[in-house]
Amino acid sequence: MPEWSNWSGLVRSTPERLVRPSSEEEVVAAVRDAATGGLTVRIAGSGHSFTRLVATDDAIVALDGLTGVVDVDPEAGESGEAELWAGTPIHAVGPLLHPHGVALRNQGDIDRQALAGACGTGTHGTGPSLTSFSGAVVGATLVLASGDVVSCDADHEPDLFRASRLSLGASGVVTRLRLAVRPSYRLHEREWAEPVDDALARLDDLIAATRHFEFFWFPGGDQAWCKALDETDAEPDELPDVDGERIDDSWAIYPSDRDDRFNEMEYAVPAEKGPACFQALRELYRTRHPDTRWPIEYRTQAADDVWMSPAHGRPTVTLSIHEPVDRDHEPLFRDAEEIFRAFDGRPHWGKLSYLDPSELPALVPGWDEWWAARDAADPDGVFLNDHLRRLAGR
Numbered sequence: 001m002p003e004w005s006n007w008s009g010l011v012r013s014t015p016e017r018l019v020r021p022s023s024e025e026e027v028v029a030a031v032r033d034a035a036t037g038g039l040t041v042r043i044a045g046s047g048h049s050f051t052r053l054v055a056t057d058d059a060i061v062a063l064d065g066l067t068g069v070v071d072v073d074p075e076a077g078e079s080g081e082a083e084l085w086a087g088t089p090i091h092a093v094g095p096l097l098h099p100h101g102v103a104l105r106n107q108g109d110i111d112r113q114a115l116a117g118a119c120g121t122g123t124h125g126t127g128p129s130l131t132s133f134s135g136a137v138v139g140a141t142l143v144l145a146s147g148d149v150v151s152c153d154a155d156h157e158p159d160l161f162r163a164s165r166l167s168l169g170a171s172g173v174v175t176r177l178r179l180a181v182r183p184s185y186r187l188h189e190r191e192w193a194e195p196v197d198d199a200l201a202r203l204d205d206l207i208a209a210t211r212h213f214e215f216f217w218f219p220g221g222d223q224a225w226c227k228a229l230d231e232t233d234a235e236p237d238e239l240p241d242v243d244g245e246r247i248d249d250s251w252a253i254y255p256s257d258r259d260d261r262f263n264e265m266e267y268a269v270p271a272e273k274g275p276a277c278f279q280a281l282r283e284l285y286r287t288r289h290p291d292t293r294w295p296i297e298y299r300t301q302a303a304d305d306v307w308m309s310p311a312h313g314r315p316t317v318t319l320s321i322h323e324p325v326d327r328d329h330e331p332l333f334r335d336a337e338e339i340f341r342a343f344d345g346r347p348h349w350g351k352l353s354y355l356d357p358s359e360l361p362a363l364v365p366g367w368d369e370w371w372a373a374r375d376a377a378d379p380d381g382v383f384l385n386d387h388l389r390r391l392a393g394r
């Protein structure tokens with residue numbers, strides 16, 4: 001039996017089939033073969049989700065053979081659109097788009113995820129004017145359970161489109177994504193440490209003054225490790241040799257290395273509640289988890305209109321907490337989740353949570369509409385696994 005594991009090793013599967021199509025036709029064949037054989041199908045990006053989204057005993061379709069640019073139109077939409085094959089890893093996107101004069105509007109902490117995987121859970125970076133990857137999706141092409149290939153956008157198959165921006169891999173195999181992009185740009189990165197109480201006191205200014213601001217706080221310490229990114233026209237070699245600063249193309253600045261493996265929980269809270277939620281977490285670490293050493297990450301996100309998005313309809317602060325893979329993450333995460341809930345938090349779909357699924361319809365905007373559109377596209381539940389059925393209370 002083939003084996004599949006997520007990045008942190010927490011989720012493992014031995015599916016009956018693990019298929020790696022390298023064309024849309026092969027995706028169609030893989031879905032038809034699985035359905036004919038009575039198998040359900042899950043789709044894998046690069047396995048960087050911590051939740052059991054991909055886990056199955058049946059068939060996994062991995063899209064890492066379906067990569068590259070389909071089409072770029074720098075004049076389309078607000079500031080350009082690019083269509084890419086869904087398995088393209090984010091780290092390949094910048095170099096692929098640069099010759100066309102466009103770039104992704106924002107990126108997250110790392111660039112190892114597949115494009116459709118990142119969109120599949122609402123993966124985001126930081127910046128109060130910037131949405132998640134899902135918010136940038138303006139069109140998608142899917143292979144449905146029937147084997148039909150369907151393209152959708154706001155005007156064509158609009159419900160399928162809205163369910164496919166943040167899809168959880170539940171409506172079909174996304175083979176192509178059309179993203180809103182923008183003209184290529186360079187970023188100036190500044191990193192520094194300052195007392196966390198000082199950073200909190202001027203947090204609104206720090207966030208407003210930069211395109212992207214975030215900070216990490218390590219329990220047991222009193223420093224905020226801050227990072228600010230701003231657009232610049234300067235060339236990389238124009239920067240004097242200053243510690244903690246660099247200039248480069250946007251895609252070269254965004255990603256960090258994450259060499260040590262960990263598990264993670266993240267909640268999105270209304271932006272105005274971010275500082276108080278952070279302080280409550282800090283107190284939790286001090287009083288109940290004094291030996292935890294892995295950081296809290298504090299980021300911002302613009303409101304969006306994406307069904308199932310944690311940032312739907314409200315300017316957002318995301319707070320991520322981590323535990324290394326060799327420690328039991330559950331005690332901290334369960335305690336922290338109570339705090340997140342008290343601050344109107346919504347969970348990140350790719351990161352751990354213990355919510356009772358009966359809470360989700362009230363908590364998650366677009367829940368009913370998303371499930372109705374998904375069910376219409378896949379009435380027999382070919383793309384559902386235990387995790388998704390549990391979320392839906394089925």
Ligand SMILES: Cc1cc2nc3c(=O)[nH]c(=O)nc-3n(C[C@H](O)[C@H](O)[C@H](O)COP(=O)(O)OP(=O)(O)OC[C@H]3O[C@@H](n4cnc5c(N)ncnc54)[C@H](O)[C@@H]3O)c2cc1C
Nearest residue numbers: 045046047048049108109114117120123124168169174350
């Ligand atoms: C080290 C690390 C850093 C991270 N940093 C961030 C961050 O900065 N910001 C953030 O928001 N998250 C972050 N995450 C979480 C991660 O970005 C998400 O979980 C993301 O969904 C993972 O992408 P993936 O390609 O690995 O997809 P997977 O985890 O493999 O899949 C995610 C979902 O997408 C679906 N999917 C994948 N491909 C397709 C397809 N072609 N068609 C249909 N559905 C598909 C899957 O079925 C699944 O439901 C991080 C995770 C790790 C491990």
